[in-house]
Amino acid sequence: MxxxxxxxxxxxxxxxxxxxxxxxxxxxxxxxxxxxxxxxxxxxxxxxxxxxxxxxxxxxxxxxxxxxxxxxxxxxxxxxxxxxxxxxxxxxxxxxxxxxxxxxxxxxxxxxxxxxxxxxxxxxxxxxxxxxxxxxxxxxxxxxxxxxxxxxxxxxxxxxxxxxxxxxxxxxxxxxxxxxxxxxxxxxxxxxxxxxxxxxxxxxxxxxxxxxxxxxxxxxxxxxxHDIPHPGKKMEIDEETRSVLEEKFSGLPISVRNRVSNVFGNLEESELPKDDLIRLAADIVEEYKHIEAPAKKRPTKKTKKKGTKAKEGGDDE
Ligand SMILES: Nc1ncnc2c1ncn2[C@@H]1O[C@H](COP(=O)(O)OP(=O)(O)OP(=O)(O)O)[C@@H](O)[C@H]1O
Ligand SMILES: [Mg+2]
The missing domain is CATH 3.40.50.300 (P-loop containing nucleotide triphosphate hydrolases)
Structure with missing residues (x-):
């Protein structure tokens, strides 16, 4: 912009x-x-x-x-x-x-x-x-x-x-x-x-x-x-905080994990007080806690005839 x-x-x-x-x-x-x-x-x-x-x-x-x-x-x-x-x-x-x-x-x-x-x-x-x-x-x-x-x-x-x-x-x-x-x-x-x-x-x-x-x-x-930092200054996250975050995010759905990790990796100091990182990470984990791992796909029956489309429970993603 x-x-x-x-x-x-x-x-x-x-x-x-x-x-x-x-x-x-x-x-x-x-x-x-x-x-x-x-x-x-x-x-x-x-x-x-x-x-x-x-x-x-x-x-x-x-x-x-x-x-x-x-x-x-x-x-x-x-x-x-x-x-x-x-x-x-x-x-x-x-x-x-x-x-x-x-x-x-x-x-x-x-x-x-x-x-x-x-x-x-x-x-x-x-x-x-x-x-x-x-x-x-x-x-x-x-x-x-x-x-x-x-x-x-x-x-x-x-x-x-x-x-x-x-x-x-x-x-x-x-x-x-x-x-x-x-x-x-x-x-x-x-x-x-x-x-x-x-x-x-x-x-x-x-x-x-x-x-x-x-x-x-x-x-x-x-x-x-004021002492608000100039934009463009990346937040420096120390090793210990980084590994805590990685561990917390490991249970998130993959697309959320990718999006959130990307945001955390690019945060600027002017955006968020550093002390709030872990608390924010805990809130994100809490948001997705109830989501169960996606169910494994049922194996298709070998006996199914060629050319007939199976309609099984609408899981046609
Ligand atoms: N040379 C100067 N040095 C320090 N302060 C000054 C100077 N000149 C003006 N001021 C301060 O700026 C104020 C006026 O600013 P300005 O005229 O920009 O205000 P404004 O919001 O446009 O006012 P208005 O609503 O009357 O149009 C003055 O009341 C004074 O406090
Ligand atoms: Mg004026």
């Missing part, structure tokens, strides 16, 4: 290496959680290595976003605009809603190449411009489908706790439709600020389900703190 790097340091190992190219991701969080920062990092990361970017801002105008980006340390963002590598669109939710319905397909048709990153920050005003739920679903689904033809889409989404948090009324449709959902959880209690990032969903990929601490640092943006 072709993956692109997210630009958020520490995030790729949570996503099995990066964001799947031409997929759609929703980043959801409350006010000030770091959504715009995340989106800017994502788009800047692409442009740093030759990809194009389209930043659709539905909240702040171009000058505000550029100033914030420069304050955050992304000093060369104006350069990318001047060189035509970054296209900036600012619109209201209503204007963008009308654009999706009327002009998006021809916009996509004229697009050259597919190596671009597209940001919509935030998607929320489009939802507000569409009062009917079925219409929200139609329009957002169409938007994602069209944009994925030409690039990898990242939308931010406001989390309003009065609507019930992450799974509130106005977030559920984009969360269902997106391929991946990343939650930026930001809580202030007294003098303490707690920031946690969690990957809530990642279609057709394994991903870490842990909530990890994050921080926002000028010059870097959102960075994560």
């Amino acid at each position: 072709n993956r692109i790097k997210s630009g958020v340091y520490g995030l790729n190992s949570l996503l099995d290496g990066g964001i799947v190219a031409n997929s759609s991701t929703v980043v959801i969080g409350t006010a000030g959680a770091g959504k715009t920062t995340f989106a800017l990092q994502y788009i800047m990361r692409g442009m740093e290595t030759g990809e194009d970017g389209v930043f659709i801002s539905l909240d702040e105008n171009q000058q505000q976003i550029l100033r914030e980006a420069e304050d955050m340390g992304f000093k060369n963002i104006r350069n990318f605009i001047e060189r035509g590598k970054l296209v900036f669109i600012d619109a209201s939710g209503e204007q963008f809603g009308a654009f999706i319905k009327q002009e998006l397909p021809s916009f996509v048709d004229k697009w050259e190449g597919v190596k671009s990153r597209i940001v919509i920050d935030p998607l929320t005003p489009v939802l507000w411009a569409l009062p009917e739920k079925y219409e929200q679903r139609e329009v957002i689904s169409f938007l994602i489908k069209e944009l994925r033809k030409v690039g990898t889409v990242l939308c931010t989404l406001e989390e309003h706790s009065s609507y019930g948090g992450v799974y509130g009324a106005e977030t559920e449709i984009p969360m269902y439709l997106a391929d991946s959902v990343i939650h930026l959880d930001y809580n202030v209690t007294g003098e303490d600020v707690e920031r946690k990032l969690r990957v809530l969903k990642c279609r057709s990929s394994r991903h870490s389900e842990k909530a990890v601490d994050y921080q926002i640092i000028g010059g870097l943006g959102v960075i994560l703190h």
Whole structure:
């Protein structure tokens, strides 16, 4: 699977290496959680290595976003605009809603190449411009489908706790439709600020389900703190554990034994804590314990006439 790097340091190992190219991701969080920062990092990361970017801002105008980006340390963002590598669109939710319905397909048709990153920050005003739920679903689904033809889409989404948090009324449709959902959880209690990032969903990929601490640092943006290993690092199983596993698996039906041994032989450290191997093996053995060894085939009678088909108890595998 072709993956692109997210630009958020520490995030790729949570996503099995990066964001799947031409997929759609929703980043959801409350006010000030770091959504715009995340989106800017994502788009800047692409442009740093030759990809194009389209930043659709539905909240702040171009000058505000550029100033914030420069304050955050992304000093060369104006350069990318001047060189035509970054296209900036600012619109209201209503204007963008009308654009999706009327002009998006021809916009996509004229697009050259597919190596671009597209940001919509935030998607929320489009939802507000569409009062009917079925219409929200139609329009957002169409938007994602069209944009994925030409690039990898990242939308931010406001989390309003009065609507019930992450799974509130106005977030559920984009969360269902997106391929991946990343939650930026930001809580202030007294003098303490707690920031946690969690990957809530990642279609057709394994991903870490842990909530990890994050921080926002000028010059870097959102960075994560965790010790989840990078993908690709095979788990090292010592000899003793290996022979315990072999012994446990010896009673499994052959096809299960082959499948499970193959999985255990290719496990990566990021997938499963090593200490859980033996327990998991015991659960697998338990699952198949009741299955008896297949009955031996009955010998066919030599007396049977040639050309007559024997129908015996349906064991014609
Ligand atoms: N230069 C900086 N250094 C460190 N932290 C910063 C810097 N600039 C902004 N921040 C932090 O980032 C937060 C805002 O991030 P951002 O604008 O990305 O959030 P947001 O989720 O998009 O907010 P909103 O919902 O208002 O659009 C600030 O509240 C501040 O805590
Ligand atoms: Mg913002």
